[in-house]
Amino acid sequence: MLFAFASTTTSFLAGSGPLPRTVSTGATVRMTVTAEPEAAKSAELLYDLNEPVFPEVCEFAGVTLSRYVLEMARANPDKPELNELVSVMTAVERACKTISSLVRRSPMSGLTGLQEGGGAINVQGEEQKKLDVITNTVLKNALKFTGKMGVLASEEEDEPVGMEDDRADTYKWEKEVILEESGKFVAVFDPLDGSSNVDANIPTGTIFGIFEEPEACEVIDGNGDGVVTNDEFKDCMGATMQAGNKLVVGGYCLYSAATEFVMSFGGKTCQGFTLDEQVGEFVLTKPNMQIPARGKPIYSVNEANRWAWDPELTEYITTIQKGEGETGKQYSARYIGSMVGDVHRTLLYGGIFGYPGDSKNPNGKLRLLYEAAPMAFIVEAAGGAAVSGKGERILEIDPTDDPTGRGVHQRVPVFLGSKDDVAEMRSYYKK
Numbered sequence: 001m002l003f004a005f006a007s008t009t010t011s012f013l014a015g016s017g018p019l020p021r022t023v024s025t026g027a028t029v030r031m032t033v034t035a036e037p038e039a040a041k042s043a044e045l046l047y048d049l050n051e052p053v054f055p056e057v058c059e060f061a062g063v064t065l066s067r068y069v070l071e072m073a074r075a076n077p078d079k080p081e082l083n084e085l086v087s088v089m090t091a092v093e094r095a096c097k098t099i100s101s102l103v104r105r106s107p108m109s110g111l112t113g114l115q116e117g118g119g120a121i122n123v124q125g126e127e128q129k130k131l132d133v134i135t136n137t138v139l140k141n142a143l144k145f146t147g148k149m150g151v152l153a154s155e156e157e158d159e160p161v162g163m164e165d166d167r168a169d170t171y172k173w174e175k176e177v178i179l180e181e182s183g184k185f186v187a188v189f190d191p192l193d194g195s196s197n198v199d200a201n202i203p204t205g206t207i208f209g210i211f212e213e214p215e216a217c218e219v220i221d222g223n224g225d226g227v228v229t230n231d232e233f234k235d236c237m238g239a240t241m242q243a244g245n246k247l248v249v250g251g252y253c254l255y256s257a258a259t260e261f262v263m264s265f266g267g268k269t270c271q272g273f274t275l276d277e278q279v280g281e282f283v284l285t286k287p288n289m290q291i292p293a294r295g296k297p298i299y300s301v302n303e304a305n306r307w308a309w310d311p312e313l314t315e316y317i318t319t320i321q322k323g324e325g326e327t328g329k330q331y332s333a334r335y336i337g338s339m340v341g342d343v344h345r346t347l348l349y350g351g352i353f354g355y356p357g358d359s360k361n362p363n364g365k366l367r368l369l370y371e372a373a374p375m376a377f378i379v380e381a382a383g384g385a386a387v388s389g390k391g392e393r394i395l396e397i398d399p400t401d402d403p404t405g406r407g408v409h410q411r412v413p414v415f416l417g418s419k420d421d422v423a424e425m426r427s428y429y430k431k
């Protein structure tokens with residue numbers, strides 16, 4: 001027999017921590033599992049989903065990402081909208097595989113360096129690399145052809161963009177952005193996080209989040225002249241922005257020594273897949289990821305900004321550097337400068353990652369909608385904590401309530417990681 005299957009009926013995903021051990025019993029492979037997943041993290045999540053059960057797992061193929069997504073929809077028959085999400089997730093998966101290959105091949109394919117040889121600037125004033133632009137196109141196209149998307153917001157787009165449809169002749173647009181009436185979902189993404197590192201072969205990633213479209217975005221042609229202005233369009237799109245606890249799916253794909261896809265469906269559990277490059281499939285390698293409440297003594301922050309930090313933060317970091325914090329251990333610094341890589345390590349080993357606000361940049365650098373919120377979703381799903389500079393949960397920050405007026409590109413100070421480390425850091429602000 002070519003394949004052997006697990007015969008246990010216990011959920012393959014019910015365990016936490018390291019890989020489930022497989023024990024061969026003749027032609028049958030048993031998956032041993034441990035504890036039940038933690039109860040629903042918080043009542044305010046959009047969904048309280050049943051985790052899929054994998055009674056049979058192929059010893060050679062494992063549980064693929066596509067199977068996980070399909071089974072997730074099957075395990076929740078009372079939520080038929082999840083079926084529609086299958087093609088969206090297939091698109092995200094496909095885009096991440098393509099981006100992984102583009103990044104890996106870039107030194108040979110001429111895709112290193114700056115867009116247009118320099119001078120291409122995105123709306124946030126950052127110089128775009130060739131790969132920033134290409135990876136944005138890859139994701140946008142993948143999602144567009146699902147026919148399920150209403151709106152996309154990306155780091156590399158000035159404004160959220162709607163998906164093309166046959167309403168093109170209804171309105172004349174100042175911008176070439178059109179809404180899809182049948183769209184059900186809103187996607188937010190950072191196509192290539194850490195792109196400043198990419199030419200040096202340092203880890204990069206894609207961050208993504210999928211929301212349900214709250215309501216069809218109705219465009220109001222204010223002065224009735226048949227021309228929808230950018231502002232009118234922006235208002236309509238702005239209505240689609242939601243807080244992170246309304247994410248249906250959030251996650252990231254890390255392009256490093258291996259390509260790893262980590263996601264949470266519904267925010268209750270966090271699953272890690274690794275790209276099997278020979279087969280071309282993501283395979284579940286880290287079921288039910290759990291971040292230790294106190295893991296390795298690691299802090300991860302750009303210390304060059306220390307001179308501009310809050311005194312509370314300076315005191316906290318100095319204390320743990322000296323080994324005088326709650327654990328009594330001397331903390332080490334680890335900072336890649338690629339959020340996906342730094343968060344992935346934090347998820348696996350524990351510790352604290354931060355991009356704080358400071359006197360120069362009070363809101364820090366990271367963007368709420370497509371960097372901070374999906375990462376907070378993942379970290380909380382794995383049992384960790386993610387807070388802003390004021391200590392509020394990042395998942396509860398309403399992006400429509402943006403004092404900075406940056407809309408989809410609103411920035412927010414971020415601290416995330418092991419629960420006890422985040423709480424210890426916050427305690428310095430409460431003294």
Ligand code: AHG
Nearest residue numbers: 190192193194195196302337338339
């Ligand atoms: P991006 O490449 O998408 O603009 O994001 C880079 C971000 C993030 O990945 C990282 O945590 C941070 O910028 C690093 O910034 P500093 O160089 O200021 O530390």
Ligand code: MN
Nearest residue numbers: 190193194371
């Ligand atoms: Mn980024």
Ligand code: MN
Nearest residue numbers: 155190192193
């Ligand atoms: Mn980016």
